Amino acid sequence: MKTVQLRKRPEGKWEYLSEKQELFNPLVLVFGNKFLLEDPTIYKSMNDLFPGGHFVFGSSSGDITKESVENDGLVVTAIEFEKTKFEIKTSNVLNSDLDSFKTGKDLLDSFDKEGLKYMFVVSEGSFINGSDLTKGMNSSMDDNILITGGLCGDDARFESTVASYNENPKQGEIVAIGFYGEELEVTFSIYGGWTPFGPERTVTKSKGNILYELDNMPALDLYKKYLGEKSKDLPSAALLYPLNVKSINEKQSIVRTILNINEEDNAMILAGNIAENAKVQLMMTNVDNIANASERAAIQAKELRETKAQLAILVSCIGRKLVLDQRVEEEVEEVVEVVDEDTTVCGFYSYGEIAPFHGETSCQLHNQTMTITLISE
Numbered sequence: 001m002k003t004v005q006l007r008k009r010p011e012g013k014w015e016y017l018s019e020k021q022e023l024f025n026p027l028v029l030v031f032g033n034k035f036l037l038e039d040p041t042i043y044k045s046m047n048d049l050f051p052g053g054h055f056v057f058g059s060s061s062g063d064i065t066k067e068s069v070e071n072d073g074l075v076v077t078a079i080e081f082e083k084t085k086f087e088i089k090t091s092n093v094l095n096s097d098l099d100s101f102k103t104g105k106d107l108l109d110s111f112d113k114e115g116l117k118y119m120f121v122v123s124e125g126s127f128i129n130g131s132d133l134t135k136g137m138n139s140s141m142d143d144n145i146l147i148t149g150g151l152c153g154d155d156a157r158f159e160s161t162v163a164s165y166n167e168n169p170k171q172g173e174i175v176a177i178g179f180y181g182e183e184l185e186v187t188f189s190i191y192g193g194w195t196p197f198g199p200e201r202t203v204t205k206s207k208g209n210i211l212y213e214l215d216n217m218p219a220l221d222l223y224k225k226y227l228g229e230k231s232k233d234l235p236s237a238a239l240l241y242p243l244n245v246k247s248i249n250e251k252q253s254i255v256r257t258i259l260n261i262n263e264e265d266n267a268m269i270l271a272g273n274i275a276e277n278a279k280v281q282l283m284m285t286n287v288d289n290i291a292n293a294s295e296r297a298a299i300q301a302k303e304l305r306e307t308k309a310q311l312a313i314l315v316s317c318i319g320r321k322l323v324l325d326q327r328v329e330e331e332v333e334e335v336v337e338v339v340d341e342d343t344t345v346c347g348f349y350s351y352g353e354i355a356p357f358h359g360e361t362s363c364q365l366h367n368q369t370m371t372i373t374l375i376s377e
Helices: 042-049 100-109 130-140 219-233 236-240 287-303 318-327 329-338
Strands: 002-008 014-016 027-032 054-059 063-065 074-080 085-092 116-123 146-151 163-165 173-180 185-191 195-207 210-214 243-246 254-256 258-262 267-270 279-284 311-317 344-350 352-355 364-366 370-376
Touching: 002 063, 002 344, 027 042, 027 344, 042 054, 042 074, 054 085, 054 116, 054 173, 063 074, 074 344, 085 100, 085 163, 100 130, 100 173, 116 130, 130 146, 130 352, 130 364, 146 185, 146 311, 146 344, 146 370, 163 173, 185 287, 185 352, 210 219, 219 236, 219 258, 219 267, 236 258, 236 318, 254 364, 287 318, 287 329, 287 370, 311 318, 311 329, 311 352, 318 329, 318 344, 329 344, 329 370, 352 370
Parallel strands: 027 054, 116 146, 311 344
Antiparallel strands: 002 014, 002 074, 027 074, 054 163, 063 344, 085 173, 116 173, 146 352, 185 370, 195 210, 195 279, 210 267, 243 254, 243 279, 258 267, 311 370, 352 364
8 A cells, every 4th residue: 555645734835744656546535624625626636636546525624644633724645555446436415316314325235245345435514414324324234344434524614515526526425435355454443532411311302313302391491501601602512512312222322413503493403313212411521531532542443453554544523623622633643653653644523423333333423533444455
């Protein structure tokens, strides 16, 4: 495997973060600021850098490399595989005949399953129901095929996100990359670092990803009560206080970020589904807990490996970035210290992370986690 990595800051020129070299048939991951990705010349300019490449674009809430977390620029990671083949397919959830479950199922059904080892998914993050998307993908896949990835971001604006494959990025797009090859080794891990607090309440009214009532009381009113003075900063303040959700039919609790509020209905719109009768608690964290969780994820992903990782893909949540604030690079530094010195590190801050729980095979939509995927061939 060979990699080339570049970044471009606002109003700046391209800066190589690695040795400049020619790559054959590379997979090129382009993560960055939505407004830069909406430049109508973006696909052409990428193709000028890596002629004949396979370009996967995704808007983010921050771009990750070993050197830094970029907020307003672009990061390009080009990968030439020597023993691994890959196939890329897309779908768009804005197509009138598709819902999120069917989008995920149909997209992964389109792949040749023979020899398929791993799937990486870059999904739009504005119109998708991430819970239904992952359920649809799971229904198409065998248990031995790992799926990781994330929902694109738009900083903390939550207006719209864009993604694409070999064309200018657009809204509603979901890109799936299937990897094939016996020599490919992929391991992953996922950790949060958030702690539940306060009383546990029961979801008494919900629909999909909309939470209406807790203990037969308006959910938004209760949430505002616990936030106190911070409630005036909603909906952005909600990113700092997600919900711990324990569903009756699920083995493990899951974290759900509150993406928006509906004052008229006294309701909260979550990043993923929330079932009635589920138990809910508020969660909180601090910088040290987040950094320690990222370190634990890196250690666990590395311990599962037989060979050195050549590429590390990090997908972390926008909520973690807001807590870390000026210290945002600390959680990345914890990962960098764990992975091998020559491992290329890339990734982005997301509106949701896609991965199984540790020790499981079916992927889930997560919030407020650091998801690390280590790849080698």
